[in-house]
Amino acid sequence: MLTITLDENIPYAAEAFDTLGQTRLLAGRSLCNADLQDTDILVVRSVTKVNASLLAGTPVRFVATATAGFDHIDLDYLREQGIGFARAPGCNAVSAAEYVLAAISHWSLLRDKPLQGRSIGIIGHGNVGSRVRQLCEAQGLRCVANDPPLQAQGHNSLHSLEAALACDIVTLHVPFTRDGEHPTLRLLDAERINRLRPGTLLLNAARGGVVEENALLARLRSRTDLDVVLDTWENEPAINLTMLQHTLLGTPHIAGYSLDGKVRGTEMVYRACCEFLQVQPRWQSPLPPTEALPNTDTEDKRRDILHAYNIREDDRRMTVLLHDKGLDAAQYFDQLRKTYPVRREFSGLV
Ligand SMILES: NC(=O)c1ccc[n+]([C@@H]2O[C@H](COP(=O)([O-])OP(=O)(O)OC[C@H]3O[C@@H](n4cnc5c(N)ncnc54)[C@H](O)[C@@H]3O)[C@@H](O)[C@H]2O)c1
Numbered sequence: 001m002l003t004i005t006l007d008e009n010i011p012y013a014a015e016a017f018d019t020l021g022q023t024r025l026l027a028g029r030s031l032c033n034a035d036l037q038d039t040d041i042l043v044v045r046s047v048t049k050v051n052a053s054l055l056a057g058t059p060v061r062f063v064a065t066a067t068a069g070f071d072h073i074d075l076d077y078l079r080e081q082g083i084g085f086a087r088a089p090g091c092n093a094v095s096a097a098e099y100v101l102a103a104i105s106h107w108s109l110l111r112d113k114p115l116q117g118r119s120i121g122i123i124g125h126g127n128v129g130s131r132v133r134q135l136c137e138a139q140g141l142r143c144v145a146n147d148p149p150l151q152a153q154g155h156n157s158l159h160s161l162e163a164a165l166a167c168d169i170v171t172l173h174v175p176f177t178r179d180g181e182h183p184t185l186r187l188l189d190a191e192r193i194n195r196l197r198p199g200t201l202l203l204n205a206a207r208g209g210v211v212e213e214n215a216l217l218a219r220l221r222s223r224t225d226l227d228v229v230l231d232t233w234e235n236e237p238a239i240n241l242t243m244l245q246h247t248l249l250g251t252p253h254i255a256g257y258s259l260d261g262k263v264r265g266t267e268m269v270y271r272a273c274c275e276f277l278q279v280q281p282r283w284q285s286p287l288p289p290t291e292a293l294p295n296t297d298t299e300d301k302r303r304d305i306l307h308a309y310n311i312r313e314d315d316r317r318m319t320v321l322l323h324d325k326g327l328d329a330a331q332y333f334d335q336l337r338k339t340y341p342v343r344r345e346f347s348g349l350v
């Protein structure tokens, strides 16, 4: 009988993987080598670093991550060891793009800056970035997308990083990479942060290390002319609370946390695992289709969007950290993620 170890925060993990072997659910953040001594298949989320120190000497022969990002996986090590690998590209792209749309709608209403005719720089035009573009174009925003790897493959309608950074809104949707031709580690460094125009809204729902947080904080401390929305942070879960204090909206890495996005991730890695084992899938997502939105009759799409996904509530829960000094910030950050309320995708409906 196969033994399958899964992150306990993967929805329907046991229901799906019980069809393939004996399942064990563990906390992803603290998963260690000793936990995997009898494990054949490991299914993680982004909080588990999968590398030699986790896997050496274990019988693990297939690893999957139910997430879009895979910077937590040492792919070279897996390749060297002949360990199979799968991920869930695009599983939560709709959810992350809806997060961006909700944040922009909030900013637009708060600052009284109508969206029609304004520009948005979208850095990274893959699954999330291209969906952000669709949603933003529908709101009358002019999209300036930047994606050098795609450009090198001959994709049209892409622009320079400088052009994207000069927009009214700048949003990041790149993977976290340290090397290669277009590394994203500190893609937004001090120089680029300081070049953002006064009044810009900057959003990071990609990965913490893509923005140089100290430099961002330095700019926000010296000039209060930027609005910043952060979903991803350096040093998660032990985030910098001063950074949180300076955000317009701060959330605990939940942009992709629609139930649809998470369950799609489960389904994708389950199917990949079935393929690896050469068995027919016997489980499928039980999620009912998203229900129609209540008619809010506002005639203002921004309010409809915020009605469908109240991002301010996610920010409110997070900023409890700033008022309740007794809380352990890292524990609270993870608790918010673990107990995240059900959120359904809505953008097919607005
Ligand atoms: N906050 C969240 O909950 C959440 C949800 C989904 C994804 N993410 C993060 O967002 C990232 C993007 O997600 P995705 O599903 O769109 O991935 P994707 O792979 O579909 O798209 C990423 C795009 O970025 C481009 N890119 C790579 N390096 C670049 C660079 N230096 N400059 C500009 N573009 C570059 C790639 O060519 C690709 O088109 C993921 O890797 C993940 O880290 C976060």
Ligand SMILES: O=C(O)[C@H](O)[C@H](O)COP(=O)(O)O
Pocket: 009, 045, 046, 047, 066, 067, 068, 069, 070, 092, 253, 254, 255, 256, 257
């Ligand atoms: O890369 C992704 O898919 C997202 O960042 C994802 O939402 C991360 O969620 P986690 O794995 O940390 O639960």
